[in-house]
Amino acid sequence: MYDTYVSIDLETTGLNPKRDRIIEIGAIRVEQGQIVEEFSTFVDPGRKLEERITELTGIRDEDLADAPQLDEVFPKLLEFMGELPLLGHSILFDYSFLKKAAVDRKITFERSAVDTLQIARKYLQELPHRNLGYLCQYYEIPHHAHRALEDAKATDRLFRKLIELFYREETGGQASTEAVGKSAKNNLFEPQPLHFQIKRDTPATKPQKERLYRLAEQHKITLEVDVEKLTRSEASRLADKILAKYGR
Secondary structure: OOEHHHHHHHOOOOOOOOOOOOOEEEEEEEEEEEEEEEEEEOOOEEOOOOHHHHHHHHOOHHHHOOOOOOHHHHHHHHHOOOOOOOOOOOOOHHHHHHHHHHOOOOOOOOEEEEEEHHHHEEEEOOOOOOHHHHHHHOOOOOOOOOHHHHHHHHHHHHHHHHHHHHHHOOOOOOHHHHHHHHHHHHHOOOOOOOOOOOOOOEEHHHHHHHHHHHHHOOOOOOOOOOOOOOEEEHHHHHHHHHHHHOOO
């Protein structure tokens, strides 16, 4: 049975890995069904948080003021995960941000994973909701929602509950390794390859950064981002946004 993995969850500035940034990573390493290690850190996104993100997660700009940047965090996370498969609730969301981080750093990052949301969609169709918070409440699983480490732990607990309830049904009533192996491609309780394609972003150029500083000075505005940490595409979008609002 699938009992060795990394359960992971991210908090981010938004839903789009092309434009948004990771602000918190939480993960637990599970070996033979036992939690053996935890990984938890804030990440400096290089920009101020929108109010809706603070309301959702409880994370404030002050929490991120002294947080490490992703360049420092990501290698440590990779070491923590090793080559283990992942576990997550809507895992492709988290994977998309991790894949973007890897691509931007010219790192190969391919993983397989089990998605508890996909299991819930198959076996809990009668429920009105299948988000992590609702399922934890439904099964009376302790859960502090929208904080990365707590979500990772809750996903692990939910996975164990779903195994208890539906694993034998998924494997045709047989729990043997041989039976599972034969149906692994269709078994939602076994890791399946994740697929997400995204292009690499490069740091903003010196002329781009100088242009943004000039625009901010010219229009007497305070930029809500750290210009030195922008990518080329982000710098271009921000300049266009300023010009659209204030003119040339």
